[in-house]
Every structure is written in structure tokens, then in C-alpha cells.
Amino acid sequence: MPKLTFLPHEEICPEGALIEVEKGTHICDAALENGIELEHACDQQGACTTCHVIIREGFDSLEEAEELEEDLLDMAWGLEAESRLSCQAKVADEDLVIEIPRYTINLAREHH
Numbered sequence: 001m002p003k004l005t006f007l008p009h010e011e012i013c014p015e016g017a018l019i020e021v022e023k024g025t026h027i028c029d030a031a032l033e034n035g036i037e038l039e040h041a042c043d044q045q046g047a048c049t050t051c052h053v054i055i056r057e058g059f060d061s062l063e064e065a066e067e068l069e070e071d072l073l074d075m076a077w078g079l080e081a082e083s084r085l086s087c088q089a090k091v092a093d094e095d096l097v098i099e100i101p102r103y104t105i106n107l108a109r110e111h112h
Helices: 025-031 067-073
Strands: 003-006 017-020 052-057 083-085 096-099
Touching: 003 025, 017 052
Parallel strands: 003 096
Antiparallel strands: 003 017, 052 083, 052 096
């Protein structure tokens, strides 16, 4: 099973985390099921950017992002070439190293 390494994040997982998941699992689900409280304001519908992560290793193993995800990522704080919405990115065969950005733009919360 692929291993996901979450790099330390000051608030969400200060120690970092190493978890094993089934191929085909969305990164956000994997995190939440293992006590890593990634924000997901739109309930993982791919309608916001709060679950934005940066894939530091293994990015090329993921399926390409769809156009809607790409459009949303353009609004994410700290966007990088290896950025993905964790609710849309499914784990493939390779291990991943994942960075949770320091900040998130919670569009759902900010526009209410």
C-alpha cells in the first residue's frame, strides 16, 4: 500500500505523520481518517480551496487535475506547480510526501 508522509504543520499535525492507504483513496479522506484535520469547507465537493496541499514527492503518479480543480487552484494561497486539492487527488501506486500550506483561503467562510 502507498505511504503518505505529511510534513509537519504547526497547527494541523505538528509532528508530521506517516500513514498507509489503499490505492484510489483521496488524499483528504486519508488525512481525515488518520486524525489530520485538513480543512474541507465545501465537504469535499471540489468547490473551494481549503484542502489545498502541495505534493513534494510523487506528484507525477497522480492523475491530472481536471479543469475545475485547476481553476480553483488558481485562487489558492501559496500555489505551486505541484499543488492539488486533496479532495480531488487520488493516491496511485507511489508514495507521496505532502505539505499542508501554512495558510488557506476559506472561500466558503469568507463569503457568508
